[in-house]
Amino acid sequence: METFESGGVAVTYTVHGSGPPLLFLHPEHFFAWNRTFVGQLAAKRQVIVPRHPGFDGKPPPPDFRRVDDLAYLYLDLIERLDLRDVLLVGASLGGWIALEMAVRDRSRLARLALIAPTGVKLGGREERDFADLFALSEAEIRKALFADPDRWAPDYANLDDAEMETIARERQYAAWYGWKPYMHNPVLARWLHRVDLPTLLLWGEADGYVPPAHGERLARLLPGGWLHRLAGAGHYPQIEQSAATADLILNFDAAPRAAAVSQGGVSPSSVPRGAVS
Amino acid sequence: MKVWHFSEMAYHPGWEELGDSLRNVIPSRVYDPRVGADLYHRYLDEWALCDELGLNIMVNEHHTTATCTTAVCTIPMAILARETKQARLLCLGMPIANRQDCVRVAEEYAMLDVISRGRVEMGLVKGSPFELSPANSNPADLTDRFWEAHDLILKALSTRDGPFNWEGRHYHYRQVNVWPRPWQEPHPPVWMTVSSPESARAVGARGYVVASLNTGYARTPLIYGAYREASAEAGRGTPAADRFAYLAMVGVGETAEEGRRRAHQILDYSRTTPRVASQFMFPPGYAPAGPTGQALRGFKRTIPLRDGSTADMRTATVDQFVNAGIAFAGTPDQVFDQIREFHEHVGGFGHLLMMGQGGHLSHEDTVANLTLFSKEVLPRLAEL
Structure with a gap:
């Protein structure tokens, strides 16, 4: 476990594997369930995995509240570690942070791989771009987040109190950073043209939190989108289809668009920018 | 001891149809405004009666619920400020961290204080967990927002040479200047509700009235103890009894049976409280992550009995609630004895917040309950 400090905020991170740098920004839920995926990425990459401030049990300063703050923190981390040509991977909340980083400064970024990112609201004021998880029951949340919850969703009956506390704390900090406006930055859509990097958007077919249709609209707004x-996955394909998800990201890195279409066994559809199927 | 009559103005006619969820996700088509209007008027009549009986008045507010139709606490306060002459008017309270506009809160309290000629007691509360959703108020930074709102409201009420500037983390105003100024100087007395010793410490350090609601024999001494400790640490010495308030259901009757029946009906207030989906009971960050995490596995509200066991809050009996110290029920003698015993156990308190109406208790029963209490129990509470 390493520690990095910037702007009076400490962030812990771990480093896995070796190779060209990959920064993985974790989603709002179930951090511990991303280990397999991180290991698969680390087979070919040096993977840096920060824990967002607050999620680690150390409350950030009370004015460290915005996803913008997280974006600046991780841009600083990349500079401090002197990483170049970074493959930036973000899942859900992590994908939102990655987009906020990319609209600000892409000088050290090579590509983006975003797994069902939140952060960009595209629907009208009476439409929910993102299901209101805070208003759903546990059963509804499991169904929204997983294609096969019985197999993949954490089973609370088999977790100890410390693990349950971590899950509750993840929700607390999801609220801390994303309660209102709900899981998005109202002006982010305006600046997405600045993300002029190859950007792979990965979406589980069964995502009930951020529906795949949102991904289609988002892909059109990203210059390299x-x-x-992915079939057989909900909002967290890196948990339900970890090997396929890691392969897509690593192959996309090698040869962006060919990689996506080469995964025909996994993919029901691959949609280039402006050509939604 | 001062006694305050409290009712939540329940819309009990909707309870059966709404079933297991009486809060948050409930269609308003269940509410009949014609029935609701009659209920509002009778509840207001019961509060107005307090003025003649020597009782004081307590109102509160909740949102999107059939358990309480006081959606705006200052509305009954405003009506009662005109209709009453003697009773003090306690709002317990205003959920200030859920208010977008805190200067408006100061204006409402100031206006009420002037109209009532200085009879307002000003509750500033964090609010119940299920209140966050209707206000779309972030539970994860509630405490920080609460104290900033508190600081701003008190400064707005006590400043006499405004305007002043306020650019905080949560609230931004550049010209705060509240008219009218309140009747009481520098502002109406502050009350806060707490449910944990940690929260009680924050109130004790400031010397406000601390109100402990339904915390019974088991938890009230811990809460009052933490208040006393923090008061001493802050150099305020030993707090007087009037710094402590306790809320309980009170059913008194000519016979034990009648008093217990009234308490039984009022206790539907307690029994309906947990009829809320758990995601609204445990919004993220409202309570610490430890207990919130355990509640994700499932949760049942219980009341602690004096022998260390617990009873299900949805179904507990009058005896169990009396045992827990959450209800006082029976003849005037029995009720007085129960209050005295509880008073001793917790080290004294100066305000009994009496839920004299709750659930299906009828107007006639409520009037009889309040009248008998004021005649037969209230005078004896002076001994305590």
């Missing part, structure tokens, strides 16, 4: 939908 490429949407790939």
